[in-house]
Amino acid sequence: MAAKRKSMGDHGAVSSRSLPAIATMIQSPDAVTVHEGAQRLRKLVTMRDTSPLQSFCVLSASDARLVEGVVPRLLGLLPPPGVLPARGSLQERLQNEATFALTTFKIPQCEFLVAHRATVVPALVHMMQCTEDLEVAFHGIMLIRVMLLQDSPAVLAVLRTTAYVPRLIELLRTFGLSGARPAKTACSGGDLLEETLHSIGGFAATTTENRDYVLAEGALFQLLAFVDQCRRAEAAGGGLLGGLLFGGPPRVDDGFDDEFDDEEFGEDYDDDDESTFVSTADPAFVAAVAALAQVCGGDPLPARQHVLTALPTLAVLMQHEDLSILQYTVQAVSQMSKGSLYRSEIRATNLLEYLVNAASLASTTTWLELISSALDAAHRVADDGDPKKRAERLVKAGVLPVLRSVLLSWPAMFRYACDCLEDVCQGTVAHVEKVVQADLLADVVGVVRSTADPAPTKERAVKILALMATAAAAAPRLRSRLLRLGADGALKHAQESPLLSCESKSCAAKARRKLAACR
Numbered sequence: 001m002a003a004k005r006k007s008m009g010d011h012g013a014v015s016s017r018s019l020p021a022i023a024t025m026i027q028s029p030d031a032v033t034v035h036e037g038a039q040r041l042r043k044l045v046t047m048r049d050t051s052p053l054q055s056f057c058v059l060s061a062s063d064a065r066l067v068e069g070v071v072p073r074l075l076g077l078l079p080p081p082g083v084l085p086a087r088g089s090l091q092e093r094l095q096n097e098a099t100f101a102l103t104t105f106k107i108p109q110c111e112f113l114v115a116h117r118a119t120v121v122p123a124l125v126h127m128m129q130c131t132e133d134l135e136v137a138f139h140g141i142m143l144i145r146v147m148l149l150q151d152s153p154a155v156l157a158v159l160r161t162t163a164y165v166p167r168l169i170e171l172l173r174t175f176g177l178s179g180a181r182p183a184k185t186a187c188s189g190g191d192l193l194e195e196t197l198h199s200i201g202g203f204a205a206t207t208t209e210n211r212d213y214v215l216a217e218g219a220l221f222q223l224l225a226f227v228d229q230c231r232r233a234e235a236a237g238g239g240l241l242g243g244l245l246f247g248g249p250p251r252v253d254d255g256f257d258d259e260f261d262d263e264e265f266g267e268d269y270d271d272d273d274e275s276t277f278v279s280t281a282d283p284a285f286v287a288a289v290a291a292l293a294q295v296c297g298g299d300p301l302p303a304r305q306h307v308l309t310a311l312p313t314l315a316v317l318m319q320h321e322d323l324s325i326l327q328y329t330v331q332a333v334s335q336m337s338k339g340s341l342y343r344s345e346i347r348a349t350n351l352l353e354y355l356v357n358a359a360s361l362a363s364t365t366t367w368l369e370l371i372s373s374a375l376d377a378a379h380r381v382a383d384d385g386d387p388k389k390r391a392e393r394l395v396k397a398g399v400l401p402v403l404r405s406v407l408l409s410w411p412a413m414f415r416y417a418c419d420c421l422e423d424v425c426q427g428t429v430a431h432v433e434k435v436v437q438a439d440l441l442a443d444v445v446g447v448v449r450s451t452a453d454p455a456p457t458k459e460r461a462v463k464i465l466a467l468m469a470t471a472a473a474a475a476p477r478l479r480s481r482l483l484r485l486g487a488d489g490a491l492k493h494a495q496e497s498p499l500l501s502c503e504s505k506s507c508a509a510k511a512r513r514k515l516a517a518c519r
Contacts, residue, residue, distance in 0.1 A: 191284065194287045197291050326370060394420055442486075495508045
């Protein structure tokens with residue numbers, strides 16, 4: 001009981017009513033007094049049981065005069081760029097506390113921090129070196145991320161002049177690869193390692209120049225080593241399994257648009273539903289794979305040696321059963337496949353089959369973005385300029401039953417299946433017959449006749465029917481099946497549809513003539 005009263009008394013001693021006194025201490029000419037005042041302000045913020053960003057809003061707009069008096073003094077305590085205090089000195093502790101105190105003022109906007117970026121950013125990077133006080137290091141990393149959201153180009157220009165990226169990689173090596181992973185930080189519940197991984201990936205995703213800078217600093221090798229460590233820990237049933245419940249991977253700026261909405265896919269689909277699946281992957285593992293996708297992406301793609309170094313690990317990750325891991329791995333492979341430069345190497349690691357398997361696994365959930373990303377990547381990876389080989393690769397990889405499974409559950413996903421369907425139908429008669437045998441012709445006919453599908457999707461379906469009709473010209477049995485399953489009626493419907501373009505109507509007319517000429 002006495003301990004409880006003491007705890008309550010301590011909290012009362014540093015309450016919001018003591019802000020004016022704290023402000024006076026911070027504005028004192030005496031360094032020790034300033035240090036004590038900054039510590040009290042830090043305690044006032046960190047004792048609040050709220051989220052990190054909410055806790056930083058303790059000083060509201062009503063405290064404008066307090067902010068005006070304290071902020072200039074705190075900024076004045078920060079050293080000039082390039083000047084660092086001695087480790088463990090009072091000046092260093094004062095600088096860290098002053099920088100930490102700055103994070104308490106209007107953090108969601110933080111205009112004044114961005115305005116003073118030339119002074120604040122180097123001080124924050126120095127905070128990241130404070131491994132004796134992980135709370136300080138954590139907030140140094142996090143505040144830089146918030147400032148990047150506020151004014152990315154201006155802050156990036158200053159970051160490139162500091163040891164920001166090398167320090168992030170050092171933190172990954174220290175707390176990710178040494179086995180000395182820190183516990184979650186006290187006030188925010190944030191994880192220093194997770195923040196470090198998100199920051200590495202986020203910085204790499206800003207520009208291709210920054211991505212190359214991150215790669216040149218050795219980030220790829222550290223990320224691959226950490227991912228391998230996480231995989232081995234999972235295989236051994238070690239302590240890196242988190243058992244977290246969440247509906248998708250953490251949202252970072254990964255350059256991929258979220259195209260999905262409830263109106264398109266129906267009221268039963270909710271991409272924010274937190275019960276979508278149970279992830280058993282450590283959040284830091286997920287963050288590392290997300291960072292890996294970001295350092296492997298961009299246009300132009302990274303240098304060849306980096307891509308070839310990452311491919312074996314990506315091939316292993318594509319066999320992971322956790323959808324959050326799969327999502328970022330698919331994004332990495334999808335980025336690499338956008339140019340034809342690395343497609344043969346990607347196919348050599350069996351990634352085409354793994355992409356189709358990822359779409360199949362995702363089809364058992366409501367993770368439609370993963371399905372579309374996997375199918376899109378499979379379409380590109382299979383392509384080497386030879387339509388027949390491309391069709392054969394996709395068929396052998398098992399794409400047709402996956403497409404059927406997806407379309408049975410979500411007919412609106414047809415537009416994401418079009419590329420793979422077209423690829424197969426541009427192959428041989430045998431390939432088109434396999435499409436019909438997989439019951440996919442009914443889906444194509446249904447889209448052409450549908451009143452709900454948009455015109456561009458209907459036009460893609462018309463093109464697929466036209467490819468089938470071309471193949472049927474030399475295959476009477478296939479022609480009979482097309483006619484029996486309603487291909488001619490769907491093409492006639494397309495000819496008469498006011499929604500379709502003249503080009504699509506002409507395509508439908510030519511396809512009908514091919515079917516008629518074969519009768």
